[in-house]
Amino acid sequence: MLQVNEYFEGQVKSIALNNSDGPLTMGVMSVGEYEFSTSKDEEMTVVSGALQVLLPGDPALRTFHKGQSFNVPAGSVFQVKVEEESAYLCRYSD
Numbered sequence: 001m002l003q004v005n006e007y008f009e010g011q012v013k014s015i016a017l018n019n020s021d022g023p024l025t026m027g028v029m030s031v032g033e034y035e036f037s038t039s040k041d042e043e044m045t046v047v048s049g050a051l052q053v054l055l056p057g058d059p060a061l062r063t064f065h066k067g068q069s070f071n072v073p074a075g076s077v078f079q080v081k082v083e084e085e086s087a088y089l090c091r092y093s094d
Helices: none
Strands: 003-007 012-019 022-029 032-037 041-048 050-054 062-065 069-072 077-082 086-093
Touching: 041 050, 041 062, 050 086, 062 069
Parallel strands: none
Antiparallel strands: 003 012, 012 022, 022 086, 032 077, 041 069, 041 086, 050 062, 050 077
């Protein structure tokens, strides 16, 4: 069953699924700045556009472009800055 999620007054939207690749979300982000928290380890891949990300322990934002990935540990908080509408794929693991 697909689950549709909406955050930040509709500025971030995702569709969650669980298939042979495990739990995933595919989503889009409008221009803006966002803070997310994690309950599981996440691997995020930029599908279109770019995300500027402040990961736990990093001193500054890093930019990830289409095709690039980054990892976020479970139980952490990270910030994302989006300067153009962008899409992502997020894979979750325990």
